[in-house]
Amino acid sequence: MGSPELVKVIATFDSPFSHRAEAALRLKGVPYELVLEDLRNKSDLLLTHNPVHKMVPVLLHGGRAVCESLVIVEYVDETFQGPPLLPADPHRRATARIWARFIDDKCTKPLWLALWTNGDAQEGFVKEIKENLALLEGQLNGKRFFGGDAVGYLDVAASPFAYWLEVLEEVSGVSLATADEYPDLCRWAKEYTSDDKVMKCLPDRAKLLAHFTAMKDRYITTARSTATNCLPA
């Protein structure tokens, strides 16, 4: 058998979506090269391989590009040997996918707006994200991980809440998920971030904190403008 094809991940250090791609590779034991991107000055590599969205992460496998973090996680699961990230049973696979979509469609935007807006609008977003986090937490149902005994697809999908949330709460001064209110979720967050493979692709906390702090004003401006342009559902 020839040497395995080279794997690269185009990422940014602070993005939880980039983390998803790296976590999937590390959980499968696949070596890869990390290519860090400056989104203010996008590289030809990124623009060539993700011309549609021009976003990270992008997985390059033998020169072929896979875009969208959850698509990447499934691709990694299907392509490489190693512990499966999705369960075998079709219904359980569907359930994991439904909740991963829930995170991307229903949690990331209200989370962002809850952190950076103010007044009545903020109250609304805080209520929304707290409700949705409670629903997500319910999926743990006493298990160590969403995937059961081992880290799986939904754990990787939920990683923004395992690590980035707490740093963003500190920078914004907005408390969304205390251990009292979300004991299972907070316990899971510790388990997830303690996993020896996952740990290796979590960004340095101090660096992340400094980065978000530096970006805070910009986040506030764009969030408040997004909130006023929100159409009724």
Place this chain on the structure above:
Amino acid sequence: MATVEEEKAGMVLLDFWVSPFGQRCRIALAEKGLQYEYREEDLVNSKSELLLRSNPVHKKIPVLLHHGRPVCESLVILDYLDEAFPDTPQLLPAPAYARARARFWADYVDKKVYECGSRLWKLKGELQAQARAEMVEILGTLEAELGEKDWFGGDSFGLVDVALAPFTAWFYSYEKYGEFSVDKVCPTLAAWARRCGERDSVAKHLTPPEKVYAFIDVLKKKYGVE
């Protein structure tokens, strides 16, 4: 050997007549030759107890119930049908890379088409013009991905074809609100749309475009749009 009734009892689709997301499921079930019971949800007046129990989080259709176990989200349902019924024609190709590409484009359709289309009929003035420009770009991007192929799936009608096909019934409305012609702006995509319409599975389950246009009027009243 199960009777047709018994087979149907295994699968129930909770749906709404004009929903393009529900139609994706109906088309996929037809392509796979799978029997199921169709149940119309009255989304305007009151959602059924079964819907609220099966999809308590979003309370939305479509929901597929297979031996009582619910699957929600149309693209997740399509994946599920492939995986639960491996002996039926598959929507996703076998190679992992081709699967990833199909998932990417199905996700693109999901993120872009309905939302932009909604802005076309909800908004006026500059914002509507912006929506029009975006819709033309979205359709152009899809056309570029289709290229010379008969189907997005290559030789076979696949996931992306099923994901986009129901929206061909909305092209007429997008054209009227956006004042453009799909035939002129993306002729290859328009040809693909006509090919879709010739497939039994699509022809049987799409809402006639004029009825979609009339339905948008109902939605406009609901949202208080003139």
